[in-house]
Amino acid sequence: MKEQFYPFKKIEKKWQKKWAAERLFKMDPASSQPKFYCLMMFPYPSSALHVGHGRNYIIGDVVARYKIMRRFNILAPMGWDAFGLPAENAAIKSGIHPKTSTLNNIKTMKRQLNSWGVGYDWDREIASCMPDYYKWTQWIFLELYKKGLAYKKKASVNWCPSCQTVLANEQVVDGACERCSTQVELRSLEQWFFKITDYAQKLLDDLALLEDWPERVRLMQKNWIGRSEGVEIDFKIADTDIILPCFTTRVDTIYGATYMVLAVEHPLIEDLIKGAKNEKEIKKFINEVKKESLVERVSADVEKKGIFTGRYVINPVNNKKIPLWIANYILMEYGTGAVMAVPAHDQRDFDFAKKYDLSIEVVIDDPKEQLDGKNMKEAYIEEGQMVNSGKFNGIPSLDAMEKIADYMEQEKIGRRKIHYKLRDWLISRQRYWGAPIPIVYCDACGIQPVNEKDLPVLLPEKIKFKPHGESPLKDVKDFVETKCPRCNKKARREIDTMDTFVDSSWYFLRYLSPKDDKRPFDKDIVNKWLPVDQYIGGVEHAILHLMYSRFIVKVLHDMGHVGFKEPFAKLFTQGMIVKDGAKMSKSKGNVVSPDKLIDKYGADTVRSYTLFIGPPEKDAEWNDRGVEGAWRFLNRVWRLVEQATSDPSTLLGAGKRQGAGENPSDRSLRRRTHLTIKKVTEDMEGSFHFNTALSAIMELVNEIYKVSDRRPLDLARGRQATGDKDFKEAIESVIILLAPFVPHIAEEMWERSGNKKSVFKAEWPKHDEKAIIQEKVTMVIQINGRVRSKIEISSGATEDEVKKAVLENPVVNKWTGGKTPKKFIIVKGRLVNLVI
Numbered sequence: 001m002k003e004q005f006y007p008f009k010k011i012e013k014k015w016q017k018k019w020a021a022e023r024l025f026k027m028d029p030a031s032s033q034p035k036f037y038c039l040m041m042f043p044y045p046s047s048a049l050h051v052g053h054g055r056n057y058i059i060g061d062v063v064a065r066y067k068i069m070r071r072f073n074i075l076a077p078m079g080w081d082a083f084g085l086p087a088e089n090a091a092i093k094s095g096i097h098p099k100t101s102t103l104n105n106i107k108t109m110k111r112q113l114n115s116w117g118v119g120y121d122w123d124r125e126i127a128s129c130m131p132d133y134y135k136w137t138q139w140i141f142l143e144l145y146k147k148g149l150a151y152k153k154k155a156s157v158n159w160c161p162s163c164q165t166v167l168a169n170e171q172v173v174d175g176a177c178e179r180c181s182t183q184v185e186l187r188s189l190e191q192w193f194f195k196i197t198d199y200a201q202k203l204l205d206d207l208a209l210l211e212d213w214p215e216r217v218r219l220m221q222k223n224w225i226g227r228s229e230g231v232e233i234d235f236k237i238a239d240t241d242i243i244l245p246c247f248t249t250r251v252d253t254i255y256g257a258t259y260m261v262l263a264v265e266h267p268l269i270e271d272l273i274k275g276a277k278n279e280k281e282i283k284k285f286i287n288e289v290k291k292e293s294l295v296e297r298v299s300a301d302v303e304k305k306g307i308f309t310g311r312y313v314i315n316p317v318n319n320k321k322i323p324l325w326i327a328n329y330i331l332m333e334y335g336t337g338a339v340m341a342v343p344a345h346d347q348r349d350f351d352f353a354k355k356y357d358l359s360i361e362v363v364i365d366d367p368k369e370q371l372d373g374k375n376m377k378e379a380y381i382e383e384g385q386m387v388n389s390g391k392f393n394g395i396p397s398l399d400a401m402e403k404i405a406d407y408m409e410q411e412k413i414g415r416r417k418i419h420y421k422l423r424d425w426l427i428s429r430q431r432y433w434g435a436p437i438p439i440v441y442c443d444a445c446g447i448q449p450v451n452e453k454d455l456p457v458l459l460p461e462k463i464k465f466k467p468h469g470e471s472p473l474k475d476v477k478d479f480v481e482t483k484c485p486r487c488n489k490k491a492r493r494e495i496d497t498m499d500t501f502v503d504s505s506w507y508f509l510r511y512l513s514p515k516d517d518k519r520p521f522d523k524d525i526v527n528k529w530l531p532v533d534q535y536i537g538g539v540e541h542a543i544l545h546l547m548y549s550r551f552i553v554k555v556l557h558d559m560g561h562v563g564f565k566e567p568f569a570k571l572f573t574q575g576m577i578v579k580d581g582a583k584m585s586k587s588k589g590n591v592v593s594p595d596k597l598i599d600k601y602g603a604d605t606v607r608s609y610t611l612f613i614g615p616p617e618k619d620a621e622w623n624d625r626g627v628e629g630a631w632r633f634l635n636r637v638w639r640l641v642e643q644a645t646s647d648p649s650t651l652l653g654a655g656k657r658q659g660a661g662e663n664p665s666d667r668s669l670r671r672r673t674h675l676t677i678k679k680v681t682e683d684m685e686g687s688f689h690f691n692t693a694l695s696a697i698m699e700l701v702n703e704i705y706k707v708s709d710r711r712p713l714d715l716a717r718g719r720q721a722t723g724d725k726d727f728k729e730a731i732e733s734v735i736i737l738l739a740p741f742v743p744h745i746a747e748e749m750w751e752r753s754g755n756k757k758s759v760f761k762a763e764w765p766k767h768d769e770k771a772i773i774q775e776k777v778t779m780v781i782q783i784n785g786r787v788r789s790k791i792e793i794s795s796g797a798t799e800d801e802v803k804k805a806v807l808e809n810p811v812v813n814k815w816t817g818g819k820t821p822k823k824f825i826i827v828k829g830r831l832v833n834l835v836i
Helices: 008-022 051-069 085-094 098-115 131-146 196-209 215-225 251-256 279-290 294-298 347-356 397-411 523-529 544-558 594-601 603-612 624-644 664-685 690-710 722-738 743-752 799-807 810-816
Strands: 035-040 073-075 150-160 165-167 185-194 227-237 243-248 259-262 306-314 321-327 338-341 414-420 439-442 446-449 481-483 490-493 534-538 571-574 577-579 776-783 786-794 823-827 831-835
Touching: 008 603, 008 743, 035 051, 035 523, 051 073, 051 534, 051 571, 051 577, 051 594, 051 603, 051 664, 085 098, 098 594, 131 150, 131 446, 131 544, 185 279, 196 215, 196 227, 196 544, 215 544, 227 251, 227 338, 227 397, 243 251, 243 338, 251 397, 259 306, 279 306, 279 321, 306 347, 338 347, 397 414, 594 603, 594 624, 603 624, 603 690, 603 743, 624 690, 624 722, 624 743, 664 690, 664 722, 690 722, 722 743, 776 810, 786 799, 786 810, 799 810, 799 823, 799 831, 810 831
Parallel strands: 035 073, 035 534, 259 321, 534 571, 776 831
Antiparallel strands: 150 165, 150 185, 227 243, 227 306, 227 414, 259 338, 306 321, 439 446, 439 490, 481 490, 776 786, 823 831
């Protein structure tokens, strides 16, 4: 009995069980097939998934299933980025332990992933919060510590008073904590860092190896590293022997420096302001600025504020005494924390100088008009001629940069230097739910790393959370009190935990040997499988996660632990699915749950709409009516296959495909079939434009319906005409091409078509170039730009043959009066334009 609507509730569970039983996604270590490591960024198990999350996992599943059909040995694992602040904050509010809530969320999300029909090698599942994983996160810390790449120092950091922890710049939005919206403060704390700056140039240079990364992601990384070539100049503080180094990329403007400005965190400030008349006022100003976040301070819109220290510095090129200020718009993180201010040629300095009535001196003149510092409305930042610059007057400013740098090196008042915007990676977090830092403090021996044999340093589970989010670890006596690994005397443990980006910086290595308790990964296996062939995730991770993963792999490479320099060969960053123009979130009330949609329409409907919604690299608006459209399409395909397979003698897959049909409709269908195979394959191999791939399949389905309507097939009599074989080839192609996108319905249709093996064991079709060539094409004839007629002509016709056919056309003859046109413009296969 034919079914008008595909019975998704029955077939989806059936095929999910079969895939699990047949271990469709199981990586075979002994396989001789080419390997393909397809990796989706592992999720943070915060709560249930919504349809926006689904895009990442569905795209990854499509790629993995396609590669299975192309006979690759697939590695498609999944795990959980399970440490982090949200679970701890929830524990403070609800009293539920972070481990309990995290593991419950993992169960929920795993069920949802399975309900979507996305397949993984679940034998390789990992969770970063489990000791068998974070033992090796701690091992990585120790490896960096051995190499001098992990160190502790006092630093100014963004501090959330509510969450009671340090925040990265990216976690501060409009001066507030992105999680709780509390105003962020600047604090000076002893923190652990990874020395990523030692790898700045390698990280920059090796971007050239990442040809299959989106250009915008490579550019974002390049800008984050921020390599600057310039000169470090020595300014002497007047009436002292103190030298204040200052880095600039605009040494050509040195003669125009009219004041110098320091970041509030500069280490010399305390001594410089001691005994100043306005010392109290300066300290008050510094404290106020420290309450502002680092992100807020560098914003172009933030008001520039400053205070005079009462001190002066000497400009080394002209011996002029210029005032020394402290300002909010200078950060210690960039350069040396001291900036020579040239208001005539820098807009921030210009705004500051205007506000505080400081001198503005032009040293680069506009070739179009002479500039006057007193009358300038804005800074002049273009190239020009040097003026008021001593012996460098009259030289083009671009040339002067080299000449002044040479002069400074000769006079030993400055030196060429390269600076990076990239700062060392702050990994300390003053929270509980994270990997403990494997360090102890001994009064006799100082800072001591934990012995590798004593890993993991276990996170105690019996703890009491404090209402304001302070780390409860300091109150756990059994955790804090320990023995020094060097002298065996009493010592105390580090109570900070690691940034969760450390957990996610190496997880892709652990998937290869997730149960190995002797080492973090098997070197031979990771060298075989890495770099990851295809990495898929959100563009919001374009900087931090990807940068940190690249850094850790480079360190491991230099230490001989791995044989590759980059973790991810090919990267795809999908766009966000939004609702009502905004990112989906519970607070906005615009979350769309996949569970209800899957219950109503089935997983394949949700999958196909998610993929059809638009180009996957771009943001897209979710529309519930679009889901209904996807549902109608799948049912249309279902009915077509049901009709074609209703007679056992015509089951698809019986017999070999034959040549082109004998009548035009047969040829049209075969051509459309092979065009679709070509288009879908190109989209799968190229830019993942699954929306256009699905659109092409829809067009093929439409063509099949047209052919069957024009010439009903005599299937009951088992007619074996070539046209029937084209029809069967078309339907068989539809099923196979749909399989990666909508696997449940494809499997069921394939089985009902008489095939005993899974559709994912079927051979991916190859297009026939001969089949897609059109024998005849219709060409539009324009005369002086207006359509007058058309001709049908062989697709391989030469220009002379086209001209002859056009001139023999009676309509053309009427307009030309038999005269030869002045000009023929031919667009092959499409149109001819005559100029008369």
